[in-house]
Amino acid sequence: MQPRFLIVCLAMIFNLTYANLSSAEASFPENLPSFSCELKPLTRDGLNTAVANRERFAKACLACIGDECAMRIWPAGYEDRETLCRNTYCLPKKMQKMTFTEGYNMSYRYQYQISPDGKATVLEGTYLEGEPKGVTGKRTREEHRELVEKFVSRVEYEPIVIDGRRKSLINLETVFEMGADYER
Numbered sequence: 513m514q515p516r517f518l519i520v521c522l523a524m525i526f527n528l529t530y531a532n533l534s535s536a537e538a539s540f541p542e543n544l545p546s547f548s549c550e551l552k553p554l555t556r557d558g559l560n561t562a563v564a565n566r567e568r569f570a571k572a573c574l575a576c577i578g579d580e581c582a583m584r585i586w587p588a589g590y591e592d593r594e595t596l597c598r599n600t601y602c603l604p605k606k607m608q609k610m611t612f613t614e615g616y617n618m619s620y621r622y623q624y625q626i627s628p629d630g631k632a633t634v635l636e637g638t639y640l641e642g643e644p645k646g647v648t649g650k651r652t653r654e655e656h657r658e659l660v661e662k663f664v665s666r667v668e669y670e671p672i673v674i675d676g677r678r679k680s681l682i683n684l685e686t687v688f689e690m691g692a693d694y695e696r
Contacts, residue, residue: 546685547583549602562600570674573597582683608666618642620688628678630669634661660688
């Protein structure tokens with residue numbers, strides 16, 4: 513074999529291998545762990561600080577592929593970094609209050625994502641407490657899901673801009689709790 517032919521073959525193998533690796537990393541895995549965020553809005557000063565530091569903390573807090581980002585999951589002992597990332601990226605800037613006329617009692621954990629425009633969308637959820645059972649259970653579960661989606665649609669997030677491009681956050685979760693105190 514001639515050295516030139518061998519170099520060309522190795523270059524082709526390298527290019528094919530690199531192309532396969534980069535296309536394999538083009539999306540996040542389906543079983544991506546969720547990052548727990550609270551639904552406690554930032555103060556005006558807190559929001560200004562968060563926005564000012566997003567570029568600076570992006571590599572520490574986010575894993576991004578294209579225009580999608582996932583919050584990094586921190587191990588035990590790194591609560592201060594987890595809080596810094598939570599405050600910088602996934603706390604809302606504004607929440608519109610809702611009044612509830614029904615006496616629902618439930619605790620519902622849901623996974624959601626925030627679009628590049630700062631709008632949240634519920635992906636899936638599960639009951640922690642208060643799951644309806646029986647004949648009317650299916651309809652009540654549908655009503656609860658609609659209630660959670662309506663609540664989430666009223667939460668506003670500051671769009672995340674990294675390197676001049678808006679990004680979405682895809683691996684978020686929180687707990688929606690609603691209870692009526694029937695004993696009072």
